[in-house]
Amino acid sequence: MPQQHKTFRAIEVGDGGDGRWAAHAQELWPVAEGWLSEEGRTAAGAARARRLFETHLPELAPVLDRLAGELDRPGGETYLTHAALRPFFSGCTQTGAPGALLRNYDFAPAQCEGTIVSSCFLRPVIGMQEEGWGLLDGMNDAGLAVSLTFGGRYVHGPGFSVLIVLRYLLETCDTVGEALAALRSIPVGIPQNITLVDAERAVTVYTGPDIPLTEAPDACAANHQSLPVPEEQERFTRTQERLATVRAAVRANSAVPAKGVDAAVMLEPPLYQFAYDKGLGTVYTADYRPTEGRVVYHWPGAAWEQSFGAFAPGERTVALG
Template sequence: MKKIYSDILQFRGSHYDFGIKQGEELKDSLTIKNRRKQWKTRKARFIIDEKSVKEALAPYAPAMWDELVGLRDALEWPMDEVLKEFGGYRLEYVRSGCSIFTSNDYMIRNYDYHPRTYEGRFMIYQPTDGGYAVIGPSQRITGRMDGMNEKGLIMGYNFMHRKKPGDGFICNMIGRIILERCATVKEAVSMLKEIPHRHSFSYTVLDKNEETFVVEATPRGVEAYQSNVCTNHFDVLKHENRHHLDDSYKRMNAINAQKGNVSNGYEAFRMMNDMDKGVFSSDYRNWSGTIHTSGYFSKERKVWFALGGDREPVVFDFAKWLAGEKIYTKRIMGEVDTDLPFAHMD
């Protein structure tokens, strides 16, 4: 077993100042050193220019550009390097797993991916220049892989495939935009139908009105429907599915077989996080091992978070933080059954 951690980072202020703060913390970090090593072994297949990214962000999240500028100024990088690492537009994304289960007022989510991509950053940010406060783990620094905002909107995404990419945003930037700009499921679905998608993902969204929708999104089309279970295959856009889906159906069947016995959020968390329930995965070498299990409770505005399996969650009271209380815990600790290196640790 490998001991791992996520740092808890909290900030209130403008997007530019948030970018500066993150850049200062990242400047000499292993995360940045490892990401730059990765670019030495693979080349971008396209050019990302400032004008196209700024214009793409403008209709959806113009303040995100200020955060990118803050990162540039703190890191002292050329803007094209910042956009390649953190811009969230026209970038590539490798395959991953992930499973989601929701009830009327909570979402439990397993994030399954390769350790070398994991940044170990649990973010709590309240912007003062527009947009909602958001709590959740980061991906590619500026993006969010799952999370909840101050209005109680919850979001998590699941990978489908990378076939026929389009000119658009990648999943984690879309997740960040949804959480910062949308207050309800209705607004999130509308945003997902409008925003350009780089790859094919399902986005599960839930709000305090007890509505859960799964939105199947590709560069070629978007479909939304009500459901409380999602893994890594499309149920509506079936023609878009990959050929090898056995593991995705296995995890979905495990959730469907057990959900009738789930009567509260803790039992749902155990169904997803316990290593003997058939949903948690230890397949880290194939990009689909469960790194964290997160639980978001819309009405209470509380968040549960655990690294690795068979863990009790760390509980965050987001409502109290929004009221001005500081969270004094600095790190979330956990263990995973792998010897693979993590981006922020090794």
């Protein structure tokens, strides 16, 4: 298929109250508001979303109020709760080791925001932003990093978009242990696999509206939570093939596990995917080294490093596929 290009941006937004975050969010609002569910557009739905947010993510409630005031759009507060969004389903492969988190994000490029954000809502966080202030992956100044993959089961229930859950974990937790404790009481609307790493530990967990928080056999994840994977699903997503491939890379690196898997592995098939027309093409590879406070985003023939010590706002147009 023809090569695609996508522009990624890096922005600093501080605590969200000085207009920088709002300028970016307002620019995206015509598209963003389309993700608000029908229930979320009602008074009852908006009230339910607010109650759920205050119950499960209370530390972020003042930030929610600040950002909603800055966004200043009808339905903006409810949208930013991430408790009344339409579900979305993506691809992705990821693996973690102590001090290292490596992931491919697979989605439709035109529907991916592509914004690397450095923020200090409650503490310094750098991550790939989506849906206002949610995160597809990211790290904080304590050396914790997290990322997500879709869990592969098309069920939906009450709860949050996992994007705001990752934001919450990075804003309020220092370690994998603290993040796991928080996750046990946060409802997530669709099945998701979350990989978490700090200096000492790397874990993948399965979460969803119909299962308890479950620890995976290792810190690797693709797009399933249980076996067998239906044959049609495997043909479409290659989830088992990708998981086996990334696990093989981990085993090959077992002599120096703290280093983590080399990012070059993620830029080759089957981990690097080309099904952009089906919403399953690789949009970026992220290599987080949270104990060093840095991340490198990779594309074929290009890379962009960001860190807490030297965050560089700007734009990069890169080739995909």
